[in-house]
Amino acid sequence: MSDTHLNPAVLAPDEGIYPIREVSRLTGVNAVTLRAWQRRYGLIQPARTEKGHRLYSEQDIRQIGEILSWLERGVSIGQVKGLLSEPQSQQVNDHWQQTFEQLGQAVLALHQRKVEALLNELLASYPFELVRSRVLQPLVAQLLGLWRERPDGALLQQVWLGWLQTRFARHLIEQEKGQPVTLVSWGQVGPLDLIWCGYELVSQGYEVQLLGAVDPKTAALLEGRAATPWLVLLGAGLGKQELSADWPAGTCLLGELGGLYDPDWLATRDWQPTLASWLSTQRLTDRRPENSPSQGSSVRERRAP
Structure with a gap:
């Protein structure tokens, strides 16, 4: 399907073909991550317009929901493709726990370059909601308790909370x-x-x-x-x-x-x-009922508390 070129002007509204920005709004997976899933991991192969813009079908949106389900269960993005075709073919490890431990070790070692590289990889390959809840929030909780556990705990807390704030605030400035x-x-x-x-x-x-x-x-x-x-x-x-x-x-x-x-x-x-639940209500409100793909909107409805 990735080699198929379509003219969006001739598509009927009910054919379920959506640009990447709309798919991001429906699923909560940003455009950078959707592109990474296609290029790096061979997931979600959308059609293309004559100008090369991606167009996603309702089946693509359903598959994004399946991918999110595996990621929530602790599967790494690199394992997902095999599990989509043969769900029982691979042993599933807790990717999130392993990632948290790896990041925590780099933090304690004051290895800023490694922390930056790990964080960049996570933010490019996974929805932020998952990165925040499974890695970042536990990391901050650990930092806040370090002063009771280590002589250098207060210093590590100060350094890394400041670093994380600067890292994410930069995104807001830009x-x-x-x-x-x-x-x-x-x-x-x-x-x-x-x-x-x-x-x-x-x-x-x-x-x-x-x-x-x-x-x-x-x-x-x-x-x-x-x-x-x-x-x-x-x-x-x-x-x-x-x-x-x-x-x-x-x-x-x-x-x-x-x-x-x-x-x-x-x-x-x-x-x-949660912010995710608010975003979900906005997606449903912003879309006209006749254009709202039932399967697409259910992806985030299912995930929002």
Whole structure:
């Protein structure tokens, strides 16, 4: 199929042929990773237009869902192709645990080049949501506890938390134009959680205005200057008086720590437990029902909590 050239102008809407940007929105796998799956691993061979642009079918989108399922189970991307054709043909190891241990050893050794190379490989080959939840968050948790375990623990924590923040903030500084959104935190969140939310939003085509820690009173002062909608990463430690304040219209609260608060209060503020679940609702909202491929949209619906 990779050698097939099609003219998108003559395709019927129900033929299920979608450009790479749309496939990225449907599945949550960014365009860089989709290209890597094709070129490096022989996965997902889309058709091409006469100008060489990739066009994906609904079958391709379903296969992306299968690939994500294997990756979630701990399979490395290099093993997936064989498992798609013969699911029982290979022994499956926990790729994520092995990767975490390898990265942790490089961190303790202060081997910055190796950490950068490992991280670049992960970000190019896997969806960021998986990299964050399976490797980065456990790594930060380990760093935060090092001061109790090692004499140099506080120094290692300082060095690597700063390095990681700079690494992901760079992506926000270099972002291209996209759908605008303002991203802030409210309450006590992890040291890199907000940066990671911004990174994932940029990867999904959003133009992120990152303001840091903001409360509703400050947000009201910025109405008309800050982009809408507002996305608020909800943290711990907020009291009843703080929770009674109102955010700008269209604001969405998100984050697992929202589970600490009253469910009825959360329901009135469009709370989503994860950024992935918010992105999933946006994909469904942004697409017209007649053009929405049932199998494609279900990929992320299945994965979102």
